[in-house]
Amino acid sequence: MKLKRRAFIRLLAAGASLLAATLSMPMQVWAAWSERAFRAKTTNDAMNELLAGTETIESERITFKAPEIAENGAVVPVTIKTDLPSVESISIFSEKNLYPLLASFIIPAGTIAFVSTRIKLAESTPVIIVVKSEGKLYSTRKDIKVTVGGCDG
Incomplete structure (x- = not known):
């Protein structure tokens, strides 16, 4: 044809x-996209830019699954779930990365607050999860030991 x-x-x-x-x-x-939050050099600066605050409430209602030892910091699997009401966002921070804000997910109203992703860690570090729910910030943290860093360059 x-x-x-x-x-x-x-x-x-x-x-x-x-x-x-x-x-x-x-x-x-x-x-x-909040470029200033993702370019911030400290966890507090990133939280202020992204969430308009740094004061968080430790919460046992946030389930954070990640390996205690990550053989390769370039691909660290993490899963976050919470039953807090009216979740607006879930954000992931690493205190020792050059840029501490690793990811931030907007959670649509009426959906299950669940995130499963892979993060990149430069070295062994505390990883902090911050959940924004009903205008308040809730958090949990876990220390992850990295045997081979994933942020070379």
């Missing part, structure tokens, strides 16, 4: 439109 010139031009225009829409998507996705 041969494409006629008009059909080819229509397909080309449709493809260009799709490409333009796809390329503009990241701008919308990154719009809510």
Whole structure:
């Protein structure tokens, strides 16, 4: 089947439109990104930028699973779950990384507050989980020993 010139031009225009829409998507996705929080050099500065505060309440209602010893700091699996009400966000901090804020997840209303991801750790460090619930900050922490650092460069 041969494409006629008009059909080819229509397909080309449709493809260009799709490409333009796809390329503009990241701008919308990154719009809510807090660059200052992710570039902060201390945990307190990152928490202030991201969560507008550093005072947290230790909570046993946050379940934080991570290995006590991570053989490779480049890929440390972590799982966080909480039954706190009206969770707005779950954030992960590492005190000894160059940039302490590792990740922050917005939790949509009415969904289960659960995150499973992999983080990168430069060295053995306390990892702090901060959950924002009903305008308050709750936290838990775990010391993770890293045998091979994952932030070389």
